[in-house]
Amino acid sequence: MNDLIPLKEIRRLALSGGSILFFGEAMSRLSAYLMGLLSARGLPLTLVDAAQAFDPYLVARIGRFKGIPPRLLLERIRLSRAFTCHQLVTLLCETLPRDGRKEPLFILGPCGLFYDDQVALKERQALFKQVLRSLKGLKERGRRIFLFQPPLARQIKTYYFGRDLARSVHWVIRVHWADERLEGRLYPSFALPARKD
Numbered sequence: 001m002n003d004l005i006p007l008k009e010i011r012r013l014a015l016s017g018g019s020i021l022f023f024g025e026a027m028s029r030l031s032a033y034l035m036g037l038l039s040a041r042g043l044p045l046t047l048v049d050a051a052q053a054f055d056p057y058l059v060a061r062i063g064r065f066k067g068i069p070p071r072l073l074l075e076r077i078r079l080s081r082a083f084t085c086h087q088l089v090t091l092l093c094e095t096l097p098r099d100g101r102k103e104p105l106f107i108l109g110p111c112g113l114f115y116d117d118q119v120a121l122k123e124r125q126a127l128f129k130q131v132l133r134s135l136k137g138l139k140e141r142g143r144r145i146f147l148f149q150p151p152l153a154r155q156i157k158t159y160y161f162g163r164d165l166a167r168s169v170h171w172v173i174r175v176h177w178a179d180e181r182l183e184g185r186l187y188p189s190f191a192l193p194a195r196k197d
Helices: 007-017 027-040 057-067 068-073 085-097 121-140 161-164
Strands: 002-007 018-023 047-048 077-081 105-108 145-149 169-176 182-187
Touching: 002 145, 007 027, 007 182, 018 027, 018 161, 027 057, 027 068, 027 105, 027 121, 027 145, 027 169, 068 077, 085 121, 085 145, 085 182, 121 145, 121 169, 121 182, 145 161
Parallel strands: 018 145, 018 169, 047 077, 047 105, 105 145
Antiparallel strands: 002 182, 169 182
């Protein structure tokens, strides 16, 4: 199944529960939109920004549209940033599991830092496996997980971190921005092609 779905269906699926990996275009815009919707419902949430892509003005715009003070929405978002794969592993494998929270978890750029060739490939692979185990544990404890992966640099030849991540979620949605609107192509995670590395 890889049905083309409009934004309202992306929203419905995201708010219905489960873990979702979004990848493609307009990740900053889509993540802010979904964070704004959840925050407008009074939900606190955790955001780990590993892509330096969080735009608080987009969340504030949702607040103004819904007649909610933007500051109120933004105060419900607990933000942490990661600049290296080691920092991201520390956040996802140590800090978050220890805090015991069950609020929705948003991660911007979950794979990008693991393509840093200044860290040995075997080390990056081992670190990424830790992340996958931790995300599984967080899901089992009741956290809803939203992952947003923007396009990677053109010089990256293999995308195995993204493929492994896709197999750890319920749904994968490839997002496309066209004619001033977002659309997505929906894949169950088990329907993705097999790894070839």
